[in-house]
Amino acid sequence: MRWARKLKLAGESVTLILRDQQKLHEFAAAGSGIRYLSHLGDEFVPFPATSLDDPSLQIDNLLLCTKSYSLTGAFEAVQGRCNPNATLVLLCNGYGVQQQVAARAESLKVWAASTTSGANTATPFHLTLAGDGYTDIGPLNLAEMKSQPPLTKLPRHRLSDDIETTLWRKVAVNACINPLTCIYQVSNGELLSHSEGYTRMIRVASEVERLADRLEKPLFDQPLVDIAAEVCRTTAINRSSMLQDRHNSRRSEIDHITGALLALAKKNQLVLSENQQLLREIQAIESHLPPVS
Numbered sequence: 001m002r003w004a005r006k007l008k009l010a011g012e013s014v015t016l017i018l019r020d021q022q023k024l025h026e027f028a029a030a031g032s033g034i035r036y037l038s039h040l041g042d043e044f045v046p047f048p049a050t051s052l053d054d055p056s057l058q059i060d061n062l063l064l065c066t067k068s069y070s071l072t073g074a075f076e077a078v079q080g081r082c083n084p085n086a087t088l089v090l091l092c093n094g095y096g097v098q099q100q101v102a103a104r105a106e107s108l109k110v111w112a113a114s115t116t117s118g119a120n121t122a123t124p125f126h127l128t129l130a131g132d133g134y135t136d137i138g139p140l141n142l143a144e145m146k147s148q149p150p151l152t153k154l155p156r157h158r159l160s161d162d163i164e165t166t167l168w169r170k171v172a173v174n175a176c177i178n179p180l181t182c183i184y185q186v187s188n189g190e191l192l193s194h195s196e197g198y199t200r201m202i203r204v205a206s207e208v209e210r211l212a213d214r215l216e217k218p219l220f221d222q223p224l225v226d227i228a229a230e231v232c233r234t235t236a237i238n239r240s241s242m243l244q245d246r247h248n249s250r251r252s253e254i255d256h257i258t259g260a261l262l263a264l265a266k267k268n269q270l271v272l273s274e275n276q277q278l279l280r281e282i283q284a285i286e287s288h289l290p291p292v293s
Helices: 002-009 021-029 068-079 097-104 163-184 195-215 224-234 241-247 258-267 273-285
Strands: 016-018 033-038 041-046 049-051 059-065 082-091 109-115 119-123 126-129 135-139 157-159
Touching: 002 033, 002 041, 002 059, 016 021, 021 049, 059 068, 068 082, 068 097, 082 097, 097 109, 109 163, 135 163, 163 195, 163 224, 163 241, 163 258, 163 273, 195 224, 195 258, 195 273, 258 273
Parallel strands: 016 049, 033 126, 059 082, 082 109, 135 157
Antiparallel strands: 033 041, 109 135, 119 126
């Protein structure tokens, strides 16, 4: 929802594609728009909208913003509506699922985006804007290598010539922050002053660095824990997506963040005990929730 506003402010034509007629009715009941709350005040932005039930829907440019566990299903739902050579931008947390979708979308121009911008969902079609960071975007498959990069004309958006490394670094940082903020129910900034939480963050970062060394996949010039701590400081008031999921009784993306790293570690005969413990704790928190469909 945040990018709908960004694109509209940039003068782009934006249409929301909702899951079905029920969601479309809910959107109409909310005034056919999205309410944004920020330090500048309360803003209501109207948008045209349609749904996947519309038989005439044809897509040339699509920004697919989902939870990581919903990305494949969302792509399958829209795949038949995409025109040949359509541009698809994948914007989600986690690591690996973006590459899987790109491999299946050979006829489309597939890009991935990674952002440090934050937002908190209050109610459906109501968003509280947090820090406006930077968004990196880069190509994920061969079809788009020579095409015009999408979104890069937006403020604070930039082209990445190695989006794979960008996604890898993002999941490493997220693994250090998101599970711990969820477990201890603290904001990003509060994690740094939480004695047990910060101690565990140090151990998580050390394990992820060992995995990066084993895979020969670069992270940062500085220690990962220092990078994660700096992210916590610059996004101090933000609540991580995983903490928001807990507060809203939703499934988190733990399987595509910590779980993705543990899967890579297992393939390379590496034990990440602290990360494994975090996975178990989040799974216990979510044990009462229905499985993701």
